[in-house]
Amino acid sequence: MTDEFDGMYDTFKALLDSFPPSEAVKRLEQFGISPDVVAGIRERHEQQTIRIKELEEPHAVVLGNRDTWYTGPHAKDKCWPAIVDLLRKDGWPQEPAVSSLDDSSTRVVSLLNHPKEKAFSTRGLVVGYVQSGKTTNFTSVMAKAADRGYKLFIVLAGIHNGLRRQTQARLVQQLVEPNPTMWSQLTGLDKDFTPQENPASYFGKSNKTHVLCVVKKNATVLRKLAQWLEKASNYLEDCPALIIDDEADQATVATKSINPLILSIMSSLPKSAYVGYTASPFANLLIDPSAADLYPKDFVVNLPKPAGHFGTEVLFGRYALDGEDPEQVDDGYDMIRSIPVDDVLCVRPETRADVEGFEPVITDTLRAAVEYFWLVTAARRIRGIGNPHSTMLIHTSVNTAVHNSFARPLTHLRDKAAQSLTDPGFLSRLRGLWDQETERVPAEDFGEKGVTFDQLVSELPGVLESCRIIMDNSSSEDRLDYENGPVVAIAVGGNTLSRGLTLEGLSVSYFVRSVSAYDTLLQMGRWFGFRNGYADLPRIWMTDELAGWFRHLATVETEMRRDIDIYMTEDENPLTFAVRLRTHPALRVTAAAKMRDAVTAAASYGGKRVQTHYFHTNAEWLRGNIGAARTLIAASVANAVRVEARPDEGRYVFRDVPHEFVTGFLSEYRFHERSPENDADLIIEYIKRRIATAGSLGRWNVAIVGNPKGGEFIFAPGVAVGRNNRARLVLNNPDPDFVDIKTLMSRRDAAVDLAGDTTKLAEKAIMDRRGAQLPDTGLLVIYPIDKLSEPGPEKKLRAPLNAEEHVIGVGLVFPEPQGADSTVDKYISADLSNVRIEEEDYSLLDGEDA
CATH class of the missing domain: 3.40.50.300 (P-loop containing nucleotide triphosphate hydrolases)
Incomplete structure (x- = not known):
């Protein structure tokens, strides 16, 4: 709208607020304002009124798996648009960078x-x-x-x-x-x-x-x-x-x-x-x-x-997780160079007593790292793009005296190199180093243009002249400062360089610092980040042991992030689901004082209840799952040791079904791709591993849970139950081929095969009883869900399911690992046993008595 219209709106806003709409319009028309303009002023006023009401009266919509009041920026916002403008001026593209942010x-x-x-x-x-x-x-x-x-x-x-x-x-x-x-x-x-x-x-x-x-x-x-x-x-x-x-x-x-x-x-x-x-x-x-x-x-x-981010997995690779094909897991870039164990004591004193008088030796690996840094800086100057700064990090100790001891030998190395630029032997060594590195990591693989050694030679005098040796620690006065022009620096430091602070243009790292915990190790990795214009050039020198630790850490990170994603995609929150952290025999997860409340977590799926929440609604997808379920039930009827039929309750339990029928069903049943926890390959691999290592999960109880009041669903001759009612959540951006029912499995259902009264047992008590009664037996529960599934009148954030065919939901309950079984992948997590949460009774969704 024009400035004139905005001014008119501001002038007449008080009038619009003071009178009923019809009276306000009459008064506006008395001022000689055209009907079109009056209509525009009214529309603007209504929009503003709605916006103010939204701010004053919190409301909720469903975003992901959570209720929220905020769904994105408004046109009248000031602070966020200012950030977008600054980012665009800095060269951020709208897609994907600004949109992702x-x-x-x-x-x-x-x-x-x-x-x-x-x-x-x-x-x-x-x-x-x-x-x-x-x-x-x-x-x-x-x-x-x-x-x-x-x-x-x-x-x-x-x-x-x-x-x-x-x-x-x-x-x-x-x-x-x-x-x-x-x-x-x-x-x-x-x-x-x-x-x-x-x-x-x-x-x-x-x-x-x-x-x-x-x-x-x-x-x-x-x-x-x-x-x-x-x-x-x-x-x-x-x-x-x-x-x-x-x-x-x-x-x-x-x-x-x-x-x-x-x-x-x-x-x-x-x-x-x-x-x-x-x-x-x-x-x-x-x-x-x-x-x-x-x-x-x-x-x-x-x-x-x-x-374009260089992270742990990108640089170091990782180990295959449960259900993954090791051949499909990337080994990382060829950018890690090995420091022999014998070199470590040359660059770091063995004990505190050795600190006084210590001076590092310029080993072959340290010399190669420094010389490669000068070559990289020259290559980046030739390319003339990306970050104008160029930094090398040397991190061997937290001791400031050790940092300071590097000043003399590094300064001597730089000055001698500057004097040797006409020495054919020195240039030959540099050429060999550059050719070897660019052959191992071709620039073309990263979309960059290769630089020959002959192109570098003319840049090397300027690089060496501008290269500073900086001791950046808590006691030094000469610190890294990127605010006053391009920097070329070899920075020797410890904790002040190990967290949060960005080392601009970091291209080479020499790292032998020993650490004892995941978080310390990860934060020492200042080489992570963006390398625009020189993605082919970064290198890290470290011991093979450290490289192995980082590879393990990449695996921990991937598993941890998979667990965290469950919060946004499953019916879980941090008080009902604890993120698991895989342990390492030589490293603590974090400092001992920070782990005092941690408990040993279940190995992989052990002790967990897994259930489907998301479904497609198209008939072809749903019919495939119906077929898989009927095949499983027919096999269970024929192969179960004992069948417990409770049709009046809408329940059947087929006991001691061989695991092959369960894994066969999981191979045929299609989980929705949005649910990371429901990965059939991972679950099957876990079952097989439990069987191979400890002999558990060889037998399963297969149950059907239906609603006695629902329309009949036939699984096999003589096996039929009423269909369950599960309405869909109302989503902010609905997809007709996607439904989220949020909750499938009640606590009662997770105990369907346990003896005794389980109606009042909490989740942990149910798992404890399962460990006592059925320590080696898994539970698979099949739910037939009515394709219409109308919501009850009190369910305001629910809508009819409206699938093209009836839906098959699946719940799995895994017993806690015990004995030899507990050696399969150890994890720790927060202890949720003292958390008290009031749980809804989801059986009411099916009209059952509470």
Whole structure:
């Protein structure tokens, strides 16, 4: 609409608010305004009224598998569009980069509480990849939350000044500067939090600005903030607050000083949402869920892997998971170079006693890594694209004295190389190194243009002249600074370079640092990230043992992310389903203090209940599953040791059916592709492995659960039950060939083959009884579902199933591994046994008595 129309609307808005619609229209027409313009003003006013009502009255829609109030940006938003403009200026393409960021940040905001709710205390976790743009994601989440009415934004930006300053600068650039009148700041670029005199000036009703506070996770700083917020409590009742915890596994979990202070800050805020961001969430997933702590009880989500990102699996490969063909699992790029064990003591003192007087030896592998770095920098200058900085990381120890000891030998190596550029022997060695590396990893495989050694020679003098040797640690004054022109640097460091801080243009790493835990190891990998314009050139020198650890870690990450995806695709949440973390014989998952509440989790599917929630509605797909179910029941009738028929209850149990019929059924039955937990190949492989290693799951109980009041469904001669009623969820973007019924299997059904009264048993008690009665027997339950399945009148977010054919649902219950069986893949997880959740009685969906 034109500026003139906007001005007219603003002029007459009061009139529209003051009179009934018909009277307001008459008065507008009296001003001589044409009917078309009047209609436009009325339409604009109605849209604005609806929008304001939506903000004031929280409502829910279904997004994925969750109810939400937020489904995406509005046209009138200010903060999010400003970020989009900045990203486009930086060269971000709309597809897939900006769209993916939009989708992933919308997902996170949709899991927060509506800012108009009277009170809330949300705890969530967002899992990204190392150096993958987590800061951009949480900045986008903050922008969208601000556009919807969140007021106070506290960002816990790691434990080092460098990361806090870097984060403050990013947030000011992307949030504050595009809309300066909308923001107030409690911290500055070089100023951490200091108490302000007048809280009313920030939180009083007269101040409509958003408030930004970026602080280190430092006890002194957080204590000042906690005390100031407590004094400001009179102004915080209507102050929706979003707390972003960057690097949420660092200092937040199980610390005697930082953890209580974060909780204290949250206690001062009647409306607070805490969202942790990390690429190594192992500690966060092991917090005691029943304690008043920061376990992500409300949500855990994965950020999508960005296109072109170098991650653990890409570089190191991983091991095949259950059900995967090892031949189909990528081994990673050929970019890892081996450091012999004998070289380690040349670059790192063996004990603390050896630190004093230590000076590293420039071994053949270290020399090759440094010389290759100079060649890479020259090649990138020739290409002239991508990041203007070029960095090499040497990480052998956390000790600052060891870092400093590298200065003299590296400086000598650089100066000698500069003097040798006319030496045919030196140039021959460099040519051999370059030719060998470019042959092993051809530039063309990454869409890059190859560079010959002869092209590099003219660039090498300038590279060596500009190359700085920097000791970047907590005691050094000469630090990495990418804000004052292109940098070429060999950086030697430890913890200050190991987390959060981006090493711009990192192309070569020399890494022998020994670690003891997954999260520490993963965060040391500063080589993860984006390599635009030089994707073929990165190399990492490390020991074979470390490379094996990273390969194991890539496997852990893949399994962990698969578990997390269950939250968004299955009827689970962090208080009903604990993410499992595969263990390693030589590495802890995280620090011992952070694992004190962890418990041994089931091996793979052991001790789990698996059920189908998603279905296609087309007849061909459904008929295939009906055929598979009838084949299974016919085989069960013929091969079961005992049949228990309870047609009045709509139940049959076929006991001790050989496993071949179950795996045969799973091979024929088609699970919906959106459900990662229901992978037939994985389940079949797991059953076979349990049989081979411990002899369990060789026999199965096959059950049919129907509704006695439903229309008849015949499985086999003499075997028929009434059809169940399962209405579909109302989805925001409905697909006629997709239905989500959310819940198939009741707790009662999971105990259908157990002896005794199980009606009042909790989930864990049912599994305990199964372990006592049927420790080696699996349970497979078949559900015939009526193709119409009308919802009850009280089910407002449900619609008729309306499938083209009747639907077959499947539930599987696996006994806990015991004895020799427990050696199959060990995992740990959070202990959910003390969590109390009121469970709905889903039997009421079928009209059964409660």
